[in-house]
Amino acid sequence: xxxxxxxSAAGFHPQRAAVAILGSAMVTFGVFLSGFVIAEPAxxxxxxxxxxxxxxxxxxxISRSVAPLLALLxxxxxxxILSLTVMSDLATAPMYMAVSGFLCLSSVFxxxxxxxxxxxxxxIFDAWVAAGVLTSLLGILGYFxxxxxxxxxxxxxxxxxxxxxxxxxxxxxxxxxxxLMYRLLTERIATAPVKAAAILVMALGLFLSFSRAxxxxxxxxxxxxxxxxxxKERTGAFRLKILVLAxxxxxxxxAALAVALQIPQVADLFSNRTQLVQDYDGGHLGRFDRHKIxxxxxxxxxxxxxxxxxSTMFPEDEHNIWLKSLTSYGWLGFVSYVTLILWTLTMGFRxxxxxxxxxxxxxxxxxxxxxxxxxxxVIDTDHWRHFFxxxxxxWGCGALEYRHRRKIPATQKRRSQPAPTLR
Numbered sequence: 001x002x003x004x005x006x007x008s009a010a011g012f013h014p015q016r017a018a019v020a021i022l023g024s025a026m027v028t029f030g031v032f033l034s035g036f037v038i039a040e041p042a043x044x045x046x047x048x049x050x051x052x053x054x055x056x057x058x059x060x061x062i063s064r065s066v067a068p069l070l071a072l073l074x075x076x077x078x079x080x081i082l083s084l085t086v087m088s089d090l091a092t093a094p095m096y097m098a099v100s101g102f103l104c105l106s107s108v109f110x111x112x113x114x115x116x117x118x119x120x121x122x123x124i125f126d127a128w129v130a131a132g133v134l135t136s137l138l139g140i141l142g143y144f145x146x147x148x149x150x151x152x153x154x155x156x157x158x159x160x161x162x163x164x165x166x167x168x169x170x171x172x173x174x175x176x177x178x179x180l181m182y183r184l185l186t187e188r189i190a191t192a193p194v195k196a197a198a199i200l201v202m203a204l205g206l207f208l209s210f211s212r213a214x215x216x217x218x219x220x221x222x223x224x225x226x227x228x229x230x231x232k233e234r235t236g237a238f239r240l241k242i243l244v245l246a247x248x249x250x251x252x253x254x255a256a257l258a259v260a261l262q263i264p265q266v267a268d269l270f271s272n273r274t275q276l277v278q279d280y281d282g283g284h285l286g287r288f289d290r291h292k293i294x295x296x297x298x299x300x301x302x303x304x305x306x307x308x309x310x311s312t313m314f315p316e317d318e319h320n321i322w323l324k325s326l327t328s329y330g331w332l333g334f335v336s337y338v339t340l341i342l343w344t345l346t347m348g349f350r351x352x353x354x355x356x357x358x359x360x361x362x363x364x365x366x367x368x369x370x371x372x373x374x375x376x377x378v379i380d381t382d383h384w385r386h387f388f389x390x391x392x393x394x395w396g397c398g399a400l401e402y403r404h405r406r407k408i409p410a411t412q413k414r415r416s417q418p419a420p421t422l423r
Contacts, residue, residue, distance in 0.1 A: 019058075024120055026051050027113060028127045034385040035131025035172065036162040038152075040099055044385060049102055052109045065399035066111045069391070072340040073104035076325075079333025083304035096307040096328075103388045110392025114358075115399035121361040124393070125179045128386075132176035133198050135161035136205030139169060143208045157265075159208035167379055170214025172386050173202045175368045178221050181249070182360055185229065185242050199249075200256060207260065213375040220374070222246075224367045232353050290314050294323045304330035321376035328382070341373055344391060347398045354401065362397035365390045 033044040080097050114120055139161035142153025163169040180195045206214050226246045233239055261267045307328040311317045318324045325337040348366035369390045381387050
């Protein structure tokens with residue numbers, strides 16, 4: 001355990017406790033910055049790179065439970081570095097790989113600090129909610145031209161908040177929304193209005209991103225959350241509460257959507273975006289055509305072709321994370337990435353319904369990660385900050401479970417515990 005996590009078993013140390021509190025506060029601020037990525041490197045990278053370096057200087061340890069995550073990401077980055085060797089003009093490729101390396105390191109960092117102190121999970125998700133609400137407000141106000149410099153928060157008549165792309169802005173809002181939905185379903189009704197207002201703000205921001213991937217991700221994660229909670233909770237009264245609140249929330253969302261569609265600007269773009277296959281999807285050298293050509297080409301390029309080279313050969317980027325891993329990280333990167341996703345989802349599934357203080361956070365992250373793996377078929381996610389945060393949360397919770405099992409006798413492992421809450 002690092003100095004930043006210290007409370008000694010021999011007694012309470014005020015200085016160490018103060019350092020631990022400061023460290024947790026800095027992590028909270030770092031997660032908050034992840035909602036504001038207009039350019040690369042973003043303030044998030046600068047701040048978190050300094051924080052990670054500082055934390056390692058204070059002795060942050062990578063446990064054997066987190067080591068596989070580190071190993072797989074090192075292999076992934078090795079494939080990316082090898083892909084640079086086949087490029088005739090590196091241009092901005094080294095910076096691209098530097099950002100990839102940082103994001104991989106951030107995932108390991110989150111896993112390690114969560115394993116050291118699971119209470120940080122609440123701070124992380126609360127910061128994510130704050131970032132989600134604020135960047136949503138920027139996107140909403142920018143979309144309707146209600147603030148100076150509104151064009152900075154929109155792209156192609158779509159809200160993008162403080163992000164470069166609406167297709168990143170929308171998915172970023174899903175995890176904090178699901179987190180608030182969980183709290184809405186499990187906590188006192190008296191606290192519901194504030195949570196419901198925050199959910200509606202983020203839902204409107206996500207809707208105005210007009211990202212079909214984000215819409216599908218949001219719907220899938222909300223339904224999956226209710227399903228998993230129904231499987232986990234055994235009392236009929238609680239199950240009824242979940243169903244009633246979920247139905248009420250769905251009706252409220254439909255009503256809000258109906259109101260938004262009364263605005264001609266919104267209705268026209270919504271009508272266009274709801275077409276399942278756009279011209280740039282199914283046309284010549286469209287998204288799906290590029291996928292086919294790209295996969296066939298990658299079979300002959302074991303080292304890949306280098307980052308951002310694909311878009312110089314075709315009209316647009318890969319828009320498929322599996323193809324992206326092949327072209328930018330080679331076969332080694334592709335195998336490492338697929339192994340990482342399968343390992344992460346399998347581990348999360350094993351621990352999904354256990355009664356632990358960290359179980360709600362694991363459940364939310366696991367559900368959202370499945371959704372991200374699915375939308376990765378039509379979009380690139382390799383530089384999404386929150387994607388690597390999700391990985392870190394799941395591996396951190398997995399490490400907590402392994403440590404928990406090592407500390408208790410085998411006969412106690414199956415003993416039931418009180419259901420966790422996020423209060």
